[in-house]
Amino acid sequence: MIIGLESNPSLCLDVSENKRECGTKIQLYERNGTSAQEWIWDDGCICLKGNPKFVLDVRDGMKKRRTRIQLWERNNTESQKWELRQLSDGVIRLKAMSELCLDVRDWQIKPGTVVQLENCRENDAQRWIPDHRPVVQLSSMTPFASGASRHAFQARLLRKGTRWDNGFFSRGTRVIAKISRGYGLNLLNDVKDLREAAEWADKFNRTFDGKGPKKLRFVNSGLAPCDCYTDEGWAGVAQVEEHIEGDFEKFNEAQARAMKPEHSNANHTANFFSHWIAAESKEELMISDLQRVKGKDGYTLTDPKIHRDKDAIREWLSKHRCNEFCRRFLRESTTTSQSSTANGTCFEFLKSPCQLLRYEAERLGIRDFRLKQSV
Numbered sequence: 001m002i003i004g005l006e007s008n009p010s011l012c013l014d015v016s017e018n019k020r021e022c023g024t025k026i027q028l029y030e031r032n033g034t035s036a037q038e039w040i041w042d043d044g045c046i047c048l049k050g051n052p053k054f055v056l057d058v059r060d061g062m063k064k065r066r067t068r069i070q071l072w073e074r075n076n077t078e079s080q081k082w083e084l085r086q087l088s089d090g091v092i093r094l095k096a097m098s099e100l101c102l103d104v105r106d107w108q109i110k111p112g113t114v115v116q117l118e119n120c121r122e123n124d125a126q127r128w129i130p131d132h133r134p135v136v137q138l139s140s141m142t143p144f145a146s147g148a149s150r151h152a153f154q155a156r157l158l159r160k161g162t163r164w165d166n167g168f169f170s171r172g173t174r175v176i177a178k179i180s181r182g183y184g185l186n187l188l189n190d191v192k193d194l195r196e197a198a199e200w201a202d203k204f205n206r207t208f209d210g211k212g213p214k215k216l217r218f219v220n221s222g223l224a225p226c227d228c229y230t231d232e233g234w235a236g237v238a239q240v241e242e243h244i245e246g247d248f249e250k251f252n253e254a255q256a257r258a259m260k261p262e263h264s265n266a267n268h269t270a271n272f273f274s275h276w277i278a279a280e281s282k283e284e285l286m287i288s289d290l291q292r293v294k295g296k297d298g299y300t301l302t303d304p305k306i307h308r309d310k311d312a313i314r315e316w317l318s319k320h321r322c323n324e325f326c327r328r329f330l331r332e333s334t335t336t337s338q339s340s341t342a343n344g345t346c347f348e349f350l351k352s353p354c355q356l357l358r359y360e361a362e363r364l365g366i367r368d369f370r371l372k373q374s375v
């Protein structure tokens with residue numbers, strides 16, 4: 001189970017840095033699907049599911065307010081026994097002193113805040129929801145697609161999620177559920193990448209509205225609790241995306257080494273989008289690995305790769321070949337480094353006037369082009 005905060009279920013009890021060591025602090029953190037957030041109740045103890053010998057423990061056995069909660073080996077002492085009165089008040093009380101409860105320190109409801117003992121006030125910093133109820137139900141234990149780090153399943157929502165899905169989905173909705181292939185993957189990072197990509201797509205659509213490029217959007221996504229048994233085991237959290245009908249088409253690759261010449265001809269809008277972001281951000285960021293289902297007015301994209309390393313961005317651009325949109329809009333309206341958009345040719349370095357003439361001749365369709373070299 002995941003023990004979420006009732007006032008903001010996107011935040012939950014978390015083992016700091018996922019360390020399985022005595023004394024590791026327990027904090028509030030964003031749901032991310034890792035084993036640092038999965039717990040089980042056992043005879044009053046709240047045990048770490050991935051290693052049940054570790055439990056929630058009151059530091060130094062000090063039964064007083066503002067004492068930090070930590071991870072410790074189970075010894076069944078009073079400092080490790082808890083009770084939940086979820087039907088009445090939703091607080092988790094120390095069984096030996098029921099006036100003390102699990103509390104988010106100083107009411108700082110944000111990732112990284114220490115969890116402590118505090119006088120029970122039954123406020124937003126003390127109401128918890130141990131989430132046994134799944135939101136996601138898989139249609140099959142076998143994924144319809146698999147990547148290096150995640151499996152993708154057809155699924156439905158059993159009930160409407162709360163804040164962690166941003167209200168995009170409702171009960172009965174068909175969705176795609178993506179589940180980590182290992183405990184180390186942070187699914188929340190993928191959700192954040194999709195939302196950042198969506199912001200760039202909105203800006204792109206506003207900038208080039210009516211100027212030729214098709215409109216782009218990225219799928220809605222969020223995290224949701226699940227009780228999901230797959231061929232590889234159990235998962236307590238899934239990344240949920242809206243289900244899209246249609247055949248997928250890939251426009252470019254995540255990494256430069258996988259890029260091929262045909263990618264540049266696959267779709268001018270999508271490849272221009274990748275190039276435009278690199279130019280607009282001064283090569284601080286670029287979005288690639290674009291794949292879509294075609295819609296009436298544009299394209300719905302999913303699973304983007306966000307690059308933040310300049311060397312990786314430049315290497316990727318070195319395999320990109322500019323299309324009509326790159327040459328038209330980046331030459332006219334964007335100022336970037338010479339290495340990335342030299343005369344609109346991306347990384348085709350123009351080291352001499354001869355190279356520039358050859359490029360222009362090729363662009364204009366002049367096939368039989370010769371230069372007489374001076375001696």
